[in-house]
Amino acid sequence: xxxxAPSQSISIKPRWGNSVGRWLAVGAxxxxxxxxxxxxxxxxxxxxxxxxxxxxxxxxxxxxxYVFGDNTQALQALxxxxxxxxxxxxxxxxxxxxxxxxxxxxEFRGKALVRFLILAPTIVPPLAVAMGIHIVxxxxxxxxxxxxxxxxxxxPVTPYMVLVMASVFANYNPQYEEQARTLGAxxxxxxxxxxxxxxxxxIIVGGLFAFIISWSEYLLTLxxxxxxxxxxxxxxFSFANSGDNAITAALSIVFIGPAVLFLILTSRYLTGxxxxxxxxxxx
Amino acid sequence: xxxxDLQKLTKIYPGSDSPAxxxxxxxMPSGRITALLGPSGCGKTTALKMIAGLITPSEGNxxxxxxxxxxxxxxxxxxxMAFQNHLLFPHMSVSQNVGFGLKMRxxxxxTIQRRVSEMLDLVRLPGLDDRRPHQLSGGQQQRxxxxxxxxxxxxxxxxxxxxxxxxxxxxxxxxELIHDVQQQFKLxxxxxxxxxxxxxxxxxxxxxxxxxxLHQYGPPQAFYERPLNERVARFFGGIxxxxxxxxGSVIETGLGQLQCYSAALSDGAVVVTIRPENVAIGRNGxxxxxxxxxxxxxxxxxxxxxxxxxxQAGNGHPPLVLEVVADASSIHLYPVGQTVKLYxxxxxxxxxPAED
Ligand SMILES: Nc1ncnc2c1ncn2[C@@H]1O[C@H](COP(=O)(O)OP(=O)(O)OP(=O)(O)O)[C@@H](O)[C@H]1O
Ligand SMILES: [Mg+2]
Numbered sequence: 001x002x003x004x005a006p007s008q009s010i011s012i013k014p015r016w017g018n019s020v021g022r023w024l025a026v027g028a029x030x031x032x033x034x035x036x037x038x039x040x041x042x043x044x045x046x047x048x049x050x051x052x053x054x055x056x057x058x059x060x061x062x063x064x065x066y067v068f069g070d071n072t073q074a075l076q077a078l079x080x081x082x083x084x085x086x087x088x089x090x091x092x093x094x095x096x097x098x099x100x101x102x103x104x105x106x107e108f109r110g111k112a113l114v115r116f117l118i119l120a121p122t123i124v125p126p127l128a129v130a131m132g133i134h135i136v137x138x139x140x141x142x143x144x145x146x147x148x149x150x151x152x153x154x155x156p157v158t159p160y161m162v163l164v165m166a167s168v169f170a171n172y173n174p175q176y177e178e179q180a181r182t183l184g185a186x187x188x189x190x191x192x193x194x195x196x197x198x199x200x201x202x203i204i205v206g207g208l209f210a211f212i213i214s215w216s217e218y219l220l221t222l223x224x225x226x227x228x229x230x231x232x233x234x235x236x237f238s239f240a241n242s243g244d245n246a247i248t249a250a251l252s253i254v255f256i257g258p259a260v261l262f263l264i265l266t267s268r269y270l271t272g273x274x275x276x277x278x279x280x281x282x283x
Numbered sequence: 284x285x286x287x288d289l290q291k292l293t294k295i296y297p298g299s300d301s302p303a304x305x306x307x308x309x310x311m312p313s314g315r316i317t318a319l320l321g322p323s324g325c326g327k328t329t330a331l332k333m334i335a336g337l338i339t340p341s342e343g344n345x346x347x348x349x350x351x352x353x354x355x356x357x358x359x360x361x362x363x364m365a366f367q368n369h370l371l372f373p374h375m376s377v378s379q380n381v382g383f384g385l386k387m388r389x390x391x392x393x394t395i396q397r398r399v400s401e402m403l404d405l406v407r408l409p410g411l412d413d414r415r416p417h418q419l420s421g422g423q424q425q426r427x428x429x430x431x432x433x434x435x436x437x438x439x440x441x442x443x444x445x446x447x448x449x450x451x452x453x454x455x456x457x458x459e460l461i462h463d464v465q466q467q468f469k470l471x472x473x474x475x476x477x478x479x480x481x482x483x484x485x486x487x488x489x490x491x492x493x494x495x496x497l498h499q500y501g502p503p504q505a506f507y508e509r510p511l512n513e514r515v516a517r518f519f520g521g522i523x524x525x526x527x528x529x530x531g532s533v534i535e536t537g538l539g540q541l542q543c544y545s546a547a548l549s550d551g552a553v554v555v556t557i558r559p560e561n562v563a564i565g566r567n568g569x570x571x572x573x574x575x576x577x578x579x580x581x582x583x584x585x586x587x588x589x590x591x592x593x594x595q596a597g598n599g600h601p602p603l604v605l606e607v608v609a610d611a612s613s614i615h616l617y618p619v620g621q622t623v624k625l626y627x628x629x630x631x632x633x634x635x636p637a638e639d
Pocket of ligand 2 (some may be wrong): 327328329443492
């Protein structure tokens with residue numbers, strides 16, 4: 001939460017100085033991300049494109065027909081990816097808020113250890129962990145299932161979410177909650193009207209991380225999903241392996257699209273004053 | 284109208300060995316302003332937060348009109364606390380801030396709107412409804428915070444240093460506003476300050492705390508005229524303290540024998556105190572309670588002049604320095620180095636216990 005606006009001039013000045021900067025930043029991100037995909041776009045429409053030619057010699061819609069056609073795996077994989085990434089994101093937010101609050105706001109014994117344990121999944125190779133988890137999941141019937149995949153995605157996602165929320169709460173003034181309570185707000189009202197608006201930029205930033213990490217997860221999905229849960233990255237890999245460049249390119253675009261869309265939608269939380277609140281510093 | 288009773292209220296923060304508030308017992312009369320006064324860190328905010336229910340007391344009880352409220356959660360106590368740093372919700376407009384308490388109570392939008400604009404008129408901020416807190420000046424923010432507290436018509440209003448973030452001019456304005464509003468609503472108000480002047484001007488009763496302990500509780504005059512100990516007297520600007528030995532109405536001191544009418548203490552070692560403005564300088568006529576000294580320094584204060592006068596003490600006592608506040612014009616009458624006669628009127632002399 002912003003404690004006191006750092007300077008009043010910000011609000012009195014016309015907003016445009018701010019928003020030009022923001023759109024430049026967004027523009028740079030979009031161009032930087034999209035330019036490498038121009039070849040992909042061309043590939044996805046190509047039918048024949050051999051080495052010396054600058055452009056495909058024959059064009060076709062085959063790849064895109066496959067992606068959006070009936071009874072193909074592409075749309076199903078898109079659906080799986082979306083459901084899994086959304087569920088993972090929501091769960092990680094539910095974990096990240098209380099955990100980040102504890103880490104960012106309170107001093108307690110063993111805090112260093114807890115912080116280490118939370119960071120551990122980013123250091124330990126996920127494969128090592130996933131093998132163990134697989135055995136446990138088989139026992140509880142979670143292997144080869146969508147909930148199992150969601151749970152295993154939490155391993156790489158949660159550390160980021162918790163760290164973002166911890167830095168949000170490190171800049172948060174819990175006295176606002178006390179103020180709300182003395183004004184008669186019940187606990188859920190305090191959370192809804194005071195805490196949530198204050199940490200919202202952080203939730204967006206953390207959620208963006210969470211969604212993209214889960215969206216692009218390959219190895220853990222493969223292991224725990226056991227070939228039953230086919231997400232976009234899995235499909236993409238199998239086409240890449242088969243050497244069908246057009247379909248691989250089309251799938252890549254479908255794969256990258258939502259991530260870029262998310263980034264654009266949340267850009268206002270990634271730049272300017274909100275960024276500091278979101279815990280990633282000013283861009 | 285609610286009378287607040289604190290009974291042996293104590294708070295020991297975890298991990299700290301000395302209590303932040305220690306066995307505080309006070310009865311704060313209904314519809315009056317009580318000041319909790321004391322230096323930084325003496326436990327004022329802690330006491331206030333216990334009354335608000337934001338901190339659980341380690342021991343003791345809090346009664347509102349005779350009923351204990353210790354088990355009642357903050358939001359049901361009908362106690363509003365305005366914090367030291369106003370804490371306006373930054374994501375809400377002024378009117379949303381002011382209307383917050385009513386919204387939490389589920390009132391409808393039109394009623395809230397009407398009450399909010401009444402309240403903004405009352406705190407003399409009409410027409411600022413749509414501003415954001417960061418678009419307001421410090422004084423305006425403080426007044427919005429006050430409006431936000433008053434709108435819910437609390438049983439008890441708690442103000443934590445309501446004037447501390449304001450400059451001298453705004454402070455006076457805000458002080459008046461608090462006074463007017465309190466008179467109008469007859470709210471039981473408890474306010475915290477470290478500034479004795481503020482407490483004296485605003486409060487009906489003052490509770491003076493040092494290190495979590497109550498040292499004196501009473502109306503403002505008592506702290507000037509009848510301080511209970513040297514520390515209290517010093518906090519209220521007392522500066523002349525002369526050790527002595529009391530026998531009846533006569534006190535043996537380094538200045539010789541002093542007559543006094545104060546009978547608060549029994550015979551034995553005492554400390555004589557007299558406020559600098561009560562010492563008469565250069566006056567002829569009186570025979571008793573007179574001392575002769577040399578002006579060591581003088582300071583011109585515009586409306587007053589302040590002198591330091593050293594008095595040769597008899598009977599092997601070390602020399603004493605008395606401070607005297609007199610008329611501004613007297614600055615010319617008593618230049619540094621001059622020998623002057625000081626008169627300590629018996630009715631102005633007060634005794635506090637000797638500390639060892
Ligand atoms: N949460 C806490 N944990 C431990 N000790 C605390 C805590 N809050 C306050 N204290 C200690 O308790 C004592 C009283 O603090 P309190 O905030 O009540 O003082 P105060 O009189 O309001 O001071 P100020 O005028 O500076 O606001 C201080 O010594 C402080 O360090
Ligand atoms: Mg305080």
